[in-house]
Amino acid sequence: MLTDKEGLDPDFLLLKTDDVLAYELIYNKYAKLLLRHAFHKTSDKIVAEELVQNIFISLWENRQKLEVVNGQSYLFSALRFSIINHYRSLVVQNKYEDYIKVNAPITEDTASRNFEEKELSQQVELALNHLPEKTQEVFRLSRMQHQSNKEISSKLNISEKAVEYHITQSLKWLRQFLKKGVLFLFL
Incomplete structure (x- = not known):
């Protein structure tokens, strides 16, 4: 085992050497606490x-x-900032929804709604096309074909953790991509 370098956490020091077991140890040690x-x-x-x-x-x-x-301390600080960012994004989303409510016509006809849904679908497709092929495939199987992580894992011959990773990456990318589009509405 590596010795503490300048007082660094030994598990994280091992992680720096690409030690997968150190990563698993850290995950097993902190994931439930962080989740709770x-x-x-x-x-x-x-x-x-x-x-x-x-x-x-x-x-x-x-x-x-x-x-x-x-x-x-490091992981809980990271979680604290993630939670803050989550609530910030909710505020932006709520402001956008309020903006739409105020500026949308009182009577929405079906054609208008269909156009907006089609446009959103096109934006999602455009965003997905910027992702790696495997990530796109996992996202489509999960969110558009409603397959479970286990089914996707079996179908693509990848681990369930890999499926979760691809879904998280695609959701993160979509959020960023669509948020940029939303911000243009306010400029």
Whole structure:
């Protein structure tokens, strides 16, 4: 086992060396605590799971740059910022919905609604086309064909964790892509 380098958390120090077992150890040690805390703050199991999953994805992606002294403090701080960002995005979404309510005509006809739905579908397709092929495929199977992670895992011969990763990446990308489109409405 590596010794503490400048007081760094030994588990995170191992993680810097691309040690998958260290990553699993950190996940097993903190995931339930983080999930419980995220659920307490959001009251939404799906949102809590997504926030925690994004933290662990980010942890793995940035593992070589990290200088973590206290793993628990680091992860809970990351979760705190994720929760804040989640609520900020809800505020933007609510402002957009209020804007639409105020500026939408009082009577919406079916043709107008169909046009908006078609336009949104086109925007989603455009956003998806910017993603890697596997991520697109996983997203379509999950969200458009309503297959479970287990079914997708079996069909594509990838792990369920990989399925979760692809779904999270696509949702994150769609959120960013569509948010940019929404912001143009206010400019």
